[in-house]
Amino acid sequence: MAYTVPAIEELVQALRQLPGVGPRSARRMAYALLERKRPAMGELAAALRRADETVSHCQRCNNLSDAPICGLCQSSRRDPRLLCVVETPADVAAIEATGTYDGFYFVLMGHLSPLDGIGPEALGIDRFEALLDQGFEEVILATNPTVEGEATAHFLADLVRMHGLRASRIAHGVPVGGELEYVDRGTLSSALSGRRAIED
């Protein structure tokens, strides 16, 4: 019968829900907080609550946002001819960090994956289609260069062309099998500028 303090065990279990944190790391984090970083505990708790309460999805682009329409969608300085489709909010952050792209975004929050029951409806494709009639000229498909990402891009390209717009795909300067979020800026920049039109 090991001696345990319930509040500490509860904290360890809660920390384990963070991605990449196993039982040992979680315990190490809990002890570090309790022994040396008491102020960080309150700060992290407050930040978690605040983010949970204020952050939801932008009604236009679907990105994480603290307003009904996000600051990026409301910006008048972006190029109104370009729309870029990505899988996750982290991908938006990665593309923004390159400083190469100044159009708008649509965030799918995933990719088509019929085996997991993720069809077009789950990705908010109806909202995406509504966007297509708002004056864009080109839609850049920047889903991940994985099997599912490519399939999603092909599906969306058909949709885009049906609405009479140009569809393009970021260049395969991006390593195949990798994920946008972890690609270096230079590679991501050349992938954006080297995009090619998708032809039938």
Added chain:
Amino acid sequence: MAYTVPAIEELVQALRQLPGVGPRSARRMAYALLERKRPAMGELAAALRRADETVSHCQRCNNLSDAPICGLCQSSRRDPRLLCVVETPADVAAIEATGTYDGFYFVLMGHLSPLDGIGPEALGIDRFEALLDQGFEEVILATNPTVEGEATAHFLADLVRMHGLRASRIAHGVPVGGELEYVDRGTLSSALSGRRAIED
């Protein structure tokens, strides 16, 4: 001018205070929580607040505890002749996990480190001395086998003997399951000099 959501940036900064979490991991954690693990955010916030509010140090052994005197110090099933001195609460957990030791503990919350201004007072040595007069027979010094840990063990051993008790040090040697070839010289010399006769 990158587009950012303040509540998300605040969460990323707060997560970076966890040990071993850099800027990329923190961002990945924040997005994972916001995109897929909303319930975990409230749970983690509650666990952090609860642990911060209820956990402090046991007035007897100095271990992390949710009561003035911890459950381990209050136990009547422990061997009242043995006291084990460790550096951190994690060391108590590690020793308890072996199931080999059933005496009491004293947690230093660090080690002597004169260069960093950590002297005997900072480690609560007065409380440790008060414990020495409570009927223990042997004090096991289980500080880390580092320079500071050894110095701390030597200092405490003198104190223990001054109170007429036996002082002992945990054995240093080859880790069980390890291979001689890969053990460092210091460990191998202690394993040799600390050799024990094999009895039938």
